[in-house]
Amino acid sequence: MNGKKAHYYLHTFCRYFLATMILSYAFAKILGTQFTTQPGTYDKPVGSLSGFELTWYYYGYSYWYGLFIAGSQIVSSLLLFFRKTTRPGIILFLAFMINILMVDFAFDIDGAKGFATILTMMALFVFFSEFSLFIKYFWIEPPLFQNHDRPDWVNKFSKIKWVYIPFVFAGFFLLISTLKNKYMGHNQFYGSWQNIDKAAQFNRLHFDALNTFRINERYSGKITFKKIIRSGNVN
Known part of the structure; x- marks a missing residue:
């Protein structure tokens, strides 16, 4: 078996595996078996909640937000099942999967870390399989408006952004620091x-x-x- 054929089989397996497994998480949110807080948690002080309890209570506070995540997962699943829509599907999948992975590690959700890591690595494999195409689309392809599409005065003052951007970064950092010291001291x-x-x-x-x-x-x-x-x- 040559490398290209092996790549094809592995790429196809990852697509179908990701599309299949993420559906189970989507339906779990819709049917209320995920992001569900047990009554025994309600009387606990917030400071005593574990990372799992705190995360589940926070995400389960709004049912429609859970439906929004479930809808995103269902859409990504449908896109990954087909070769022609794999690219938008994997971008959407990584958009929420990396966030899920960070939540699992940041809030120390032990039971989910391992599988979330596997799903993320498989999704990255699908993404990097066509990395050159993504680079071409996002970086090499020209932007929507070229210099000749913009007014002349905009082109003349376009370099001001190299002053404006550092000013915004430094300005807001100093502003928020001042407000913190004044109102949250x-x-x-x-x-x-x-x-x-x-x-x-x-x-x-x-x-x-x-x-x-x-x-x-x-x-x-x-x-x-x-x-x-x-x-x-x-x-």
């Missing part, structure tokens, strides 16, 4: 505190950003600090 009490006074009406006190506080999810407010200057004789 932490004082010396920031965090959750346990009340050791058993006679008190609350067990925990939470000091949040902007010098705000919350007690038992019922009371909230803002605290202020006064600077005390002590003076005395210096010997």
